[in-house]
Each structure stands twice: as C-alpha cells, then as structure tokens.
Amino acid sequence: MCGIVAYIGRRPAVPILIGGLKRLEYRGYDSAGVAVAVTDGLLGVRRCRGRLANLEALLVKAPLAGNVGIGHTRWATHGRPSDENAHPHRVGGVCVVHNGIIENHIGLRARLRGTGREFTSETDTEIVAHLVDEALKQGATSLLEASRKALRQVEGAYAIVLISQDHPGELVAAKNASPMVLGIGEGETFIASDAPALLEHTRNVVFLDEGDIVHLTHAGYTITDLEGAKRERPSRILDWSAEQAEKGGFPHFMLKEIFEQPTAVTNTLRGRLLVPESDVTLDGQEIDTRSLSRLVIVACGTSYHAGLVGKFMIESAARLPVEVDLASEFRYRDPVVGPHDLVVAISQSGETADTLAALKEAKSRGARTLAISNVLDSAIPRAADFTLYTHAGIEIGVASTKCFTAQLAALMLLAIHLGRRTGTLSPGNAQELISQLLLIPQKMENTLKELGDLKELAERYKDVPGFLFMGRGTNYPIALEGALKLKEISYIHAEGYAAGEMKHGPIALIDDGIPVVVIAPKGHGYEKVLSNMSEVRAREGQVIAVATHGDKIISEQCQSVLWVPDAPSLLQPLLTVLPLQLLSYAVSLARGNDVDQPRNLAKSVTVE
Ligand code: F6R
Numbered sequence: 001m002c003g004i005v006a007y008i009g010r011r012p013a014v015p016i017l018i019g020g021l022k023r024l025e026y027r028g029y030d031s032a033g034v035a036v037a038v039t040d041g042l043l044g045v046r047r048c049r050g051r052l053a054n055l056e057a058l059l060v061k062a063p064l065a066g067n068v069g070i071g072h073t074r075w076a077t078h079g080r081p082s083d084e085n086a087h088p089h090r091v092g093g094v095c096v097v098h099n100g101i102i103e104n105h106i107g108l109r110a111r112l113r114g115t116g117r118e119f120t121s122e123t124d125t126e127i128v129a130h131l132v133d134e135a136l137k138q139g140a141t142s143l144l145e146a147s148r149k150a151l152r153q154v155e156g157a158y159a160i161v162l163i164s165q166d167h168p169g170e171l172v173a174a175k176n177a178s179p180m181v182l183g184i185g186e187g188e189t190f191i192a193s194d195a196p197a198l199l200e201h202t203r204n205v206v207f208l209d210e211g212d213i214v215h216l217t218h219a220g221y222t223i224t225d226l227e228g229a230k231r232e233r234p235s236r237i238l239d240w241s242a243e244q245a246e247k248g249g250f251p252h253f254m255l256k257e258i259f260e261q262p263t264a265v266t267n268t269l270r271g272r273l274l275v276p277e278s279d280v281t282l283d284g285q286e287i288d289t290r291s292l293s294r295l296v297i298v299a300c301g302t303s304y305h306a307g308l309v310g311k312f313m314i315e316s317a318a319r320l321p322v323e324v325d326l327a328s329e330f331r332y333r334d335p336v337v338g339p340h341d342l343v344v345a346i347s348q349s350g351e352t353a354d355t356l357a358a359l360k361e362a363k364s365r366g367a368r369t370l371a372i373s374n375v376l377d378s379a380i381p382r383a384a385d386f387t388l389y390t391h392a393g394i395e396i397g398v399a400s401t402k403c404f405t406a407q408l409a410a411l412m413l414l415a416i417h418l419g420r421r422t423g424t425l426s427p428g429n430a431q432e433l434i435s436q437l438l439l440i441p442q443k444m445e446n447t448l449k450e451l452g453d454l455k456e457l458a459e460r461y462k463d464v465p466g467f468l469f470m471g472r473g474t475n476y477p478i479a480l481e482g483a484l485k486l487k488e489i490s491y492i493h494a495e496g497y498a499a500g501e502m503k504h505g506p507i508a509l510i511d512d513g514i515p516v517v518v519i520a521p522k523g524h525g526y527e528k529v530l531s532n533m534s535e536v537r538a539r540e541g542q543v544i545a546v547a548t549h550g551d552k553i554i555s556e557q558c559q560s561v562l563w564v565p566d567a568p569s570l571l572q573p574l575l576t577v578l579p580l581q582l583l584s585y586a587v588s589l590a591r592g593n594d595v596d597q598p599r600n601l602a603k604s605v606t607v608e
Contacts, residue, residue, distance in 0.1 A: 002087070002099045003027060003073040004180070005197045006161040008171050008216050009188025013069030014059060020190070020197035021052055021073050026246055027194075028394045029073035030081035030377075034059070035088040035095035036069035037168040043095055047072075047086035068171060070161045072097035076376035077391060078105070079122025089121060091129035093165030094136070094143075098125040099193050100157035100178040101391060103271035106284070108153065128154065132162055143167040144215045147174065148226050151213070156270060159193050171216040175208040177266075182206040182214060182221065184235060189216050195238060196245040203238045252595045254397030254489070258581050259448055262441035264392035264402040265574065268409040273434050278427035280417040280434075285386050287370070289421040292342055295320055296335075296367070298327040298358040299346035302400040302484060303407060307346050308477035309573045310411035316570060317419030317433070327358035339366040344414070347371070348395060348403035350378025359383055372410045374403050388414065397596045399488045401581050404481065405444070405574050412437055412570065436567065440574050443565045447578050450563065454579070457544065457560055458586035461515050467494040468509065469580070470502060471519035472529050478519055478573045482580035489588035489598045499525075499532040512540040517583070518558070519576050522548040524569040533557060544583075546576050 003024030007016045017034050032055045033047025044064040048054045052073070072087035078101070079085040088095040102108070105124035112130050113119075119126055131150035132143070140146035143164045151160070157177035164170070173180060173191045183190035183198035183205050190198045191214070195205065208214065208223070212231060215222050223231045240249060250256035272281055295314055297307035304326055311322040325335075327345070331354060337343060343362035347355045350373035359369050359380060371384035374392050381387040390406035416433055419425025425433075461467070467486055469479035480496035487494050497506050499518070510516065516536045520529040530553065536543055543558035548566050555561050562579035564572075588595045 002075050002193065003029065003197065004071070004097050004099055004159055004161060004191065004193040006070040006097075006171055006173065006191040007188065008068045008169075008218060009185065010067055011188065012065065013067050014064055016190075016201070017069050017071030018052065018056060018059075019200065020192060021071050023196040023200070023242070024073055024194055025052065026396070027073075027075070029075050031074045031083070031086035032072065033086045033088050034064065034069055034071040035090065035163055036064040036066040037163060037165070038064055038066045041165070041168055043090065043093065043163065043165045045088055045090050045095060047083065047088065049081055049083050049086060068163065068169060070095065070097045070163050070171065075394060077101060077389065078124045080377040084121045085123050087125060089123065089126040089129045091126065092133040092136070094129050094133045095163050096125060096129045096132070097161050098128060099159040100176075101267065101270055102127055102154055102158065103156035104154070128158075128160060132164075136164070136166070143170050143172050144213070147172040148213060148228065152226055157267065161191055169218055173208075173214040173216065175212050176210055177263075180208045182208060187218075189221050191216070194245070194248070195240065196242055199238070199240070199242055199245055204235055205238050206233045206235045209233065252397065252585070254399055254401060254585055254595050257395055257397050257402045258578070258585065260393065261402045261405045261448070261578070262445040264390070264406045265409045265444065266441045267391040267393070268406045269413070269437065270391065272413050273438070275434060278430040278434065279420050280413045282386065282388055282413065282417055287342065287386060287418065287421065289318070289320075289418055291340055292320060293340040295322045295342045295344055296330075296337055296362065297322060297324045297344045297346060298330045298355060298362070300327050300352055300354055302404050302481060303346040303348060303355070305477045305481040305484070306404055306407035306411060307344070308480070309408055309474055310344070310346075310415070312474045313412050313415035313570050314418060317415040317425045318422045319424040320418065320422065325358070327352070327354040331358045331361050335361065335365070337362050337365050337367045339368075341367040342370060343367045344370045344372060345380050345384065346407055347380045348374045348400055348407070350375040350380040352380070356380050356383060370414075372407055372414075374406065398598055398601050399485055399584070405577065408574050409437070409440070433568075433570070436571055440567070440571055443567065443575055444578060447564055447575055448582075451579055451582055454562075454582050454586040455590070457583065458590040462587050462590040464492065464513060464515055466509070466514050467492060468506065468514060468516045469494065469496040469519070470499040470516065470529075470532060471576070472499045472525040474569050474573050475519040475521065475576055478576050478580065479517070481577055482517055482519070482584070485581055485584040486587065488601060489584050489593060489595055490591055491593065491599070492587065499529050502532055502535060507535060507539065510536055510539040510541040512542060515542045515544055517544045517546065517580065519546045520554060521546065521564060521572050521576055522551060522566060523572065530554075546579050
C-alpha cells in the first residue's frame with residue numbers, strides 16, 4: 001500500500017514530508033514524490049522511481065521551499081513503477097496524491113479524453129487531478145468545491161490529498177475506504193495515510209471516516225461530507241509507540257493482516273463484478289475459451305493451497321478440467337502442456353523462482369499463461385500473457401494470510417469469467433455466486449470479531465507433540481493450509497489430510513495427546529466428515545471443530561468448536577481458514593515465538 005504525508009504550517013514542508021514518508025518505508029514502495037506550494041505562488045513537483053534517497057538527491061539539486069505540501073510513496077497498482085507513474089500527479093495547477101483504486105477509471109478516462117484531455121501516466125490517480133482541474137475551469141470557486149464535484153464522480157477506494165497553485169494556503173483531503181489520519185499540532189496540521197508518519201510531530205489525532213472531506217488552512221481544519229454537510233470527529237491522544245503505530249495498534253503484522261482480510265477481499269473484487277451483466281471482467285482482458293481444453297495451476301506453499309481450492313471453483317463453474325501442480329515439480333517433469341492449455345501461476349510475491357520457471361516452461365511449450373499476484377510488475381506477472389492482481393496491500397508477516405484469501409477471491413472471479421464464456425455457468429447461477437461473494441467480506445469481519453483471541457485454546461495445546469487437520473472437498477486444501485500455518489509459526493509438527501484418507505493410515509496416530517482439527521461446515525460432504533470425526537472420537541482423539549453457527553450435532557461431539565457463518569461450499573474456504581490462522585497465531589504467541597519472522601523462512605523465495 002502506498003504512503004501519504006501532507007503538511008500545512010509555518011515550518012518548511014519538505015523535511016516533514018520526507019521524514020514522514022521514511023516512517024512509512026517499512027510498507028514497501030517503488031517510487032516517491034512531493035509537491036510544494038513554493039513561496040513565489042507556484043507549485044513545485046519532484047518525483048522519481050526508486051528509493052526515497054533518489055528523491056532526496058533530486059531535492060538537493062532542485063530544492064522546494066514552502067510550508068504547504070503533499071508527499072507520497074507509491075506501491076504500484078495501476079501502471080508499472082516509473083517516474084511518470086510516481087505521485088504527485090499534476091494537471092494544470094492541481095496536484096494530487098492518492099492511495100486506493102478508482103473503480104470507474106475506464107469510463108472516466110474515456111469521458112475526459114472525449115473533452116480533449118490528454119494523460120501523461122498509466123495511473124487511475126491522474127483522473128482525479130483532471131476532474132478537479134475541470135471543475136475549477138468550469139467555475140468552481142474554491143479547491144474544496146472543485147474537489148467535492150470531482151469526487152462525486154469517482155467510485156472506489158481512496159485516500160486523497162490535493163493542493164492547488166491558485167489556492168496556495170490550502171489542502172483538501174478526502175477519505176473513502178482507505179485509511180487516513182489527521183494530526184493536530186500548534187499552528188500546523190498534518191495528514192497521513194498511517195499514524196507512524198505523524199507521531200514525531202503530534203499525538204493529537206483524528207481518524208477520518210468514510211466520505212470525510214477535510215479542508216485545511218493555516219487557521220485550522222473543517223470536516224464535511226461530499227455534499228458540504230458538517231461532520232464532527234473527536235480527536236484522541238495516541239499513546240502508541242512508533243512500533244505499535246506501524247502495526248496499526250496490533251501487536252504483530254500477522255494479526256493486523258488477518259484482520260485486514262475483509263478489506264483485502266473487497267479490494268480484489270473491486271471493479272470486477274459486473275452485477276447487471278452477471279459477469280466478471282478481468283480488468284478488460286478476455287480469455288478466449290473456444291480453444292481451451294484444460295487449465296494447469298502452478299504455485300508453491302500457501303499459493304498452492306489456493307490453487308487446490310481454485311480447481312473446485314473453476315471445474316464447478318466452467319466445467320474445464322483443472323490440474324494443480326507444485327511449481328517445483330512441474331518444471332522438472334517434462335510436463336504435458338501445450339497451446340490448448342491455460343497455465344495459471346499463483347504467487348503472492350510474484351517473484352518465487354520455481355513458479356516463475358514453471359510459467360516460462362509452460363510458455364515455451366505454447367501454453368497461454370495467466371499470473372495471479374499481489375505485486376504489480378513483479379517477475380511472474382511480467383512474464384505472463386494475462387495478469388490478475390489481488391490488490392490485498394503489502395503483506396509483511398512472513399506467514400501469508402490476507403494474500404491467501406485474496407487469491408481465493410481472484411480464483412472465484414476467474415472461475416465466473418470462464419464459466420460465463422464456456423456457457424456452463426448460467427446468468428442466474430453467476431448472479432447467485434456474485435451475490436454470495438459480495439457477502440463474504442462482512443461475514444469475514446463478523447467471524448474475526450466473534451472468534452476472539454483463542455488464547456485459552458492455545459494454552460491448552462501449546463505443548464502437544466503434533467496436530468492433525470482434516471477436511472473434505474474445498475476444505476481439504478484448508479486442512480493443508482491450517483497445518484502449514486501452524487508448522488510455520490509454532491514449529492509444532494502438523495499434517496493436513498483429506499478426511500476420507502484418515503482410515504487409510506493416519507488414524508494410527510490418533511490418541512488423547514494429538515488434537516485433531518476437523519473442518520466440518522454444513523454443506524457438501526458434511527455427513528461424511530461427521531463420520532470421520534466419530535472415528536477420531538472413538539480413539540480418544542481431542543477434536544477442535546470448525547463448524548457452521550448453531551450446529552448442535554457438532555458441539556455435542558467435540559472438545560472445542562470454532563464457529564463460522566454459513567456459505568456455499570465453493571466460498572467456505574474464505575471463512576474456514578480464519579479460525580485456523582488465528583489458532584496458529586495464538587499457539588505461536590503462547591510458545592513465545594517470533595510470529596512475524598519465523599525461523600528459517602523468507603517472505604519471497606527467489607532461489608530454487
Ligand atoms: C506460507 C507462505 C509460503 C508462500 C510460498 C509461495 O505462509 O508464505 O508458503 O506461500 O513461498 O510464495 P508466493 O506466493 O510469493 O509465490
């Protein structure tokens with residue numbers, strides 16, 4: 001996710017902007033820039049690709065003096081990392097920095113082009129600068145009025161700050177579904193996407209809410225909505241340490257990212273669900289299914305588990321056969337793959353060496369390729385014919401959580417897209433899947449709230465020699481993922497099994513010392529999992545069930561139940577994985593481990 005810092009006061013703006021952006025460096029970025037209302041009444045902009053040090057060097061050569069300014073570190077989402085795509089974006093006398101995604105950017109760009117406007121970047125952000133400039137040219141009398149008019153046309157998620165050459169003593173900031181915080185100092189005011197950027201200067205802050213527009217001048221600030229109605233927002237004194245602030249008040253990045261999943265999934269779906277048409281757009285890319293006879297998914301680790309769920313989604317919606325392969329195996333086994341195959345490479349980082357090599361191998365044999373990744377312009381999307389970004393925001397915890405559920409959402413989008421093109425998914429069934437998908441973020445939010453911290457459960461099982469996880473159908477990959485997550489951060493041995501396989505061997509492991517996590521939501525295969533659960537109970541196994549709210553049969557038969565809401569089988573993994581992530585986190589914590597940096601693991605595996 002990108003970082004924003006803005007300042008209005010009496011001090012030189014540039015050191016404050018750069019200092020604040022440095023505090024957000026941990027979030028990752030690929031370019032940076034600032035715009036300052038320079039003292040002679042003009043706007044000065046400096047921006048470039050790469051590290052903040054490059055921007056600082058630029059500012060040494062060409063300084064900007066002024067005490068009103070905006071700054072940004074960009075993590076590319078629309079348009080590759082480059083000088084031209086770096087923020088701030090300037091149109092006429094208006095400059096803007098933006099975090100988030102403008103959903104209706106295609107339509108807005110076409111309309112603006114129709115009025116003779118030209119674009120100098122590939123970003124959706126530049127559209128906002130055009131809209132504000134247009135509103136000013138059409139007679140808006142203030143930057144605030146022009147910003148309101150512009151933002152009424154924008155759909156999507158944004159945290160935006162605007163500055164204008166013709167209104168040098170003002171800033172306008174707006175928030176919708178992207179975080180933004182206001183910092184109140186003595187005769188100075190700050191805006192930032194995240195609190196760490198402000199803490200050095202003030203702890204008196206206002207967390208802005210959806211639809212807030214803030215007008216900042218040297219005299220202070222006012223908050224209104226898009227229609228101009230006044231909004232009161234209480235300020236609070238933040239007692240977070242700098243480290244706590246980086247984690248948004250959570251003790252670890254992993255926990256923060258677990259709780260960010262409803263937003264991550266919303267951002268993956270954003271702008272891609274065509275509700276009236278009962279269809280999905282893959283950002284305008286069309287996958288021709290006429291000559292397509294099979295899909296092959298290649299990935300590693302958690303992304304591989306997402307691929308295993310994707311197989312169910314795609315086979316069910318598009319009735320095309322799907323194979324899922326570990327990338328490290330696929331690349332070395334002379335794979336049978338060719339022009340009638342679509343090879344889907346899933347990689348959070350977009351840099352995993354085995355997945356990249358598998359994709360190149362498939363390409364060299366004539367297959368079409370599609371990358372699902374969270375990092376724009378990383379190696380795997382660059383090498384693929386089609387790309388589908390998950391837009392989950394940067395993931396810092398080494399154990400992947402929000403990128404996994406965002407990958408599941410992306411795979412469901414792909415399944416609906418393909419199903420509508422093969423004709424196997426009727427408009428009615430597509431509509432039903434889309435409506436159910438739209439309910440998922442709220443269900444995730446409720447589930448996370450209700451589950452609590454699972455501390456008691458973790459204390460009970462933190463010293464066991466091993467865990468077993470079992471599930472069926474779409475929840476078999478979740479059993480694998482639950483076991484992987486636990487292994488990674490608790491260092492307890494864990495295995496995931498297809499529940500039906502238990503009696504073919506693993507059942508020999510069961511006694512009263514090994515907890516068995518049974519993923520048993522209502523739906524497809526439920527009765528079968530129940531009988532597998534009875535087999536475990538009959539051998540004194542300790543059962544922790546993941547079950548659908550209100551399922552009395554389950555609660556009477558096991559030691560502990562982790563409840564999830566009802567959902568269609570294809571979408572259940574987006575919910576059933578949540579208690580398993582929280583359980584791993586709680587057990588790791590109870591054992592005193594380093595949750596965010598588990599031993600022997602790296603976030604991006606760029607070697608074989
Ligand atoms: C598990 C985890 C790893 C990655 C794997 C693939 O929590 O993070 O198993 O999923 O290394 O990484 P990406 O998705 O970046 O290709």
